[in-house]
Amino acid sequence: MSLTAAYWMIPVALDQALLSGPAAAAKYTSFLAAGMLLPVSFRAAPLAMQAFFVGNWVWMTATVGLLYQNAPQQLCVNYLIGTQLNAGEGLVAAALSIAGLWCVYAVPAYLDVTR
Amino acid sequence: MTGRPMAPPTSWLGTAIASCTMLGIAAAALWSVTFGLRGWTAEDIRRLRVPADPPQLHALRLDTATGIPLVPWGSQGTQPRIWLVTFMYTRCPTFCTVLGIEFERLQRMLDSDPRNAGIGLLSISFDPAHDDVQALQRYATAHHAEQDRWISGGARQPRRSRPSQAPNRRRRDRRRLRRLRAQCSHPCRTRGRAPGTDFRFQRTGGRARMGTHARITLTTRPPVGAARGRAHRRGDPDIAALAGSGDGAAHAHRIPAAAPRRAGRGQSPAGTGGRTHHARQPVGPSRDSHSCR
Numbered sequence: 090m091s092l093t094a095a096y097w098m099i100p101v102a103l104d105q106a107l108l109s110g111p112a113a114a115a116k117y118t119s120f121l122a123a124g125m126l127l128p129v130s131f132r133a134a135p136l137a138m139q140a141f142f143v144g145n146w147v148w149m150t151a152t153v154g155l156l157y158q159n160a161p162q163q164l165c166v167n168y169l170i171g172t173q174l175n176a177g178e179g180l181v182a183a184a185l186s187i188a189g190l191w192c193v194y195a196v197p198a199y200l201d202v203t204r
Numbered sequence: 205m206t207g208r209p210m211a212p213p214t215s216w217l218g219t220a221i222a223s224c225t226m227l228g229i230a231a232a233a234l235w236s237v238t239f240g241l242r243g244w245t246a247e248d249i250r251r252l253r254v255p256a257d258p259p260q261l262h263a264l265r266l267d268t269a270t271g272i273p274l275v276p277w278g279s280q281g282t283q284p285r286i287w288l289v290t291f292m293y294t295r296c297p298t299f300c301t302v303l304g305i306e307f308e309r310l311q312r313m314l315d316s317d318p319r320n321a322g323i324g325l326l327s328i329s330f331d332p333a334h335d336d337v338q339a340l341q342r343y344a345t346a347h348h349a350e351q352d353r354w355i356s357g358g359a360r361q362p363r364r365s366r367p368s369q370a371p372n373r374r375r376r377d378r379r380r381l382r383r384l385r386a387q388c389s390h391p392c393r394t395r396g397r398a399p400g401t402d403f404r405f406q407r408t409g410g411r412a413r414m415g416t417h418a419r420i421t422l423t424t425r426p427p428v429g430a431a432r433g434r435a436h437r438r439g440d441p442d443i444a445a446l447a448g449s450g451d452g453a454a455h456a457h458r459i460p461a462a463a464p465r466r467a468g469r470g471q472s473p474a475g476t477g478g479r480t481h482h483a484r485q486p487v488g489p490s491r492d493s494h495s496c497r
């Protein structure tokens with residue numbers, strides 16, 4: 090999931106997905122596959138590994154969101170600067186939400202494990 | 205999803221192989237898309253690809269919005285020496301409009317300082333099929349372009365079409381003429397602009413009675429003075445010549461009239477440059493459904 094999300098945050102990959110049919114198919118297929126694998130892998134992973142991957146995804150997404158908001162020029166050909174700003178804000182919001190949700194899930198689980 | 209300790213995987217080897225395969229595919233895709241990890245946006249990639257494989261560009265002849273050939277780097281001493289160029293098309297509703305507004309703003313800024321006399325603005329249209337001289341003029345007018353500062357240009361329209369297109373053009377002109385005749389024969393209108401065209405019409409004779417015949421004069425521009433008199437004195441009941449093919453080719457041919465009386469051929473009024481055609485046309489309310497304005 091981290092790999093897929095990281096790849097499709099690259100501006101040139103986003104443009105490719107709009108301009109090329111195979112790239113668009115690859116994007117949807119990869120997200121679908123990642124989504125299908127996510128619950129299985131998450132269930133199998135210990136809390137420490139979950140923290141590693143979730144934390145990695147959160148800081149990466151938030152950083153890209155901040156970069157999208159502060160970039161001096163339009164990064165994608167097919168998305169205007171306003172859309173880029175909105176995407177940046179959305180990425181930061183998504184990162185914070187996922188981090189919060191995972192904490193809500195992980196703290197009771199951690200307490201269960203330590204008891 | 206629970207926080208249970210990780211269950212022992214059935215095969216570490218399988219997981220490792222799958223992970224490495226995924227990493228390899230992602231790395232290969234990344235390497236390919238980013239031009240060897242050297243560009244991360246489409247503009248970066250374009251700047252890397254163009255020097256690596258320069259495109260073969262051909263000379264393009266351009267016309268300005270005033271209809272004269274565009275020579276931005278000609279020998280005239282009064283022309284600007286530095287040109288800021290944008291590429292646009294006049295029907296573009298979004299980005300080109302923004303570019304036009306930016307150029308308008310830039311024009312005002314450049315005009316405020318006489319040291320900027322050597323800087324010109326050039327908007328080149330890449331839609332030659334639609335952006336003719338009139339469209340470019342409308343674009344220039346809409347953006348308050350000053351002729352000596354901001355030039356809008358487009359690819360030059362071909363003067364003549366291929367001979368194989370002539371029959372299609374004649375058929376199209378016949379259809380256009382029939383349509384015009386029907387539109388201009390409404391009894392409530394005696395003169396005006398033919399709807400949807402550059403033709404002006406004037407109907408003389410004939411009243412709003414069924415079966416009477418009006419003489420309809422169509423001109424590409426309104427005849428003036430003696431030319432108007434000559435055009436009206438000619439009693440030509442036949443439909444004669446029609447110019448105005450879309451590609452600017454000037455041609456004339458006979459078109460049989462649907463009206464009962466037939467005769468010769470109309471002539472362009474001397475000195476006006478416009479083309480005239482006459483037709484006797486039965487008029488009456490039932491001829492067409494064009495509304496009076």
